[in-house]
Every structure is written in structure tokens, then in C-alpha cells.
Amino acid sequence: MAETFNFELVSPERLLVSETVREVVIPATEGEMTVMANHAPTMTTVRPGVVAVKTAAGNTERYAVFGGFADILPTGCTLLAESAVHVDELDSTVLENRIEAARAELEGASDEKKTRLEQLVAELTKLGEIVIPA
Numbered sequence: 001m002a003e004t005f006n007f008e009l010v011s012p013e014r015l016l017v018s019e020t021v022r023e024v025v026i027p028a029t030e031g032e033m034t035v036m037a038n039h040a041p042t043m044t045t046v047r048p049g050v051v052a053v054k055t056a057a058g059n060t061e062r063y064a065v066f067g068g069f070a071d072i073l074p075t076g077c078t079l080l081a082e083s084a085v086h087v088d089e090l091d092s093t094v095l096e097n098r099i100e101a102a103r104a105e106l107e108g109a110s111d112e113k114k115t116r117l118e119q120l121v122a123e124l125t126k127l128g129e130i131v132i133p134a
Contacts, residue, residue: 003037004056006076009063011084016063017053024077025052026070035070035077042072046079048123050087050130062087064131066098066124087131095132099124 002022009017024035027049046068053061068081102120109117 005035005037005039005074007035007053008076008078009051009053009065009081009084010078011081013083016084016086017061020056022054022056022058024054024079025050026079027051027065028070035072038074039072039077041074043069044072045069046081048120048127050127051079051084062131064090064127090131092128092132095124095128099128
């Protein structure tokens with residue numbers, strides 16, 4: 001049996017997850033990372049994407065996150081999300097509104113900000129493709 005650790009997924013609105021888990025896949029800014037028990041201490045930023053949580057019972061739950069950061073220790077992981085929701089609760093209209101808002105910001109943005117906004121649009125679009133059936 002795989003070792004377990006404590007995981008919390010927190011958004012400004014609510015605590016979404018607080019339980020003992022086997023592994024968590026996080027959409028870190030530098031790429032997806034799998035967190036397991038006894039992980040080296042790490043702090044990373046999180047991009048929009050899906051967090052997959054494998055519980056101690058072996059079930060997998062998925063949550064859509066819209067940025068934030070994760071604090072990882074050998075005994076646990078806390079992900080503080082800018083916004084998060086279980087993928088079953090994700091509304092395509094909300095996601096489309098986020099994409100349109102980012103596109104609208106592109107209009108008068110500086111080159112540096114344009115690059116970040118273009119990446120955000122791409123990440124949000126990809127998130128929609130992953131969690132919302134066509």
C-alpha cells in the first residue's frame with residue numbers, strides 16, 4: 001500500500017479538500033508535477049489546469065484551478081488556489097467569460113503583459129478542452 005500524506009486545496013471561497021491522499025498531480029507553472037508522501041520541500045506557482053487527487057481509498061477526484069501556489073512538504077501539501085471548483089461543477093459559461101476577459105485585456109497591453117495574457121488564454125482554452133465535453 002502506498003504511503004499517504006495530508007492534502008488541502010483552498011480557494012478564497014472555501015476549503016475544497018482536506019484529507020489523507022496517496023498522490024496529487026498539480027499543474028505547476030513549469031509543468032505538471034506529481035506529489036507523493038515524503039516529497040522534497042518545494043514551493044511552486046500553479047497555472048490554470050486540473051488537479052488530480054488520488055485518495056487513500058484509491059478514488060480519483062479532479063478539480064479545476066485558476067492559478068495560485070502550492071506548498072509541498074514531506075508530510076503534506078497545501079494548494080492555495082486563486083479560484084477552484086470540482087470539475088463536475090465547472091460551468092462552461094464561466095470559463096468562456098474568463099477567456100473573453102483575458103482577450104479583452106490583450107487590446108492595450110504592453111508586450112510583456114501580452115505574452116502572459118496570450119499564455120493565459122491558451123491555458124484556459126486547454127482547460128476547457130480537458131474538462132468540458134465537446
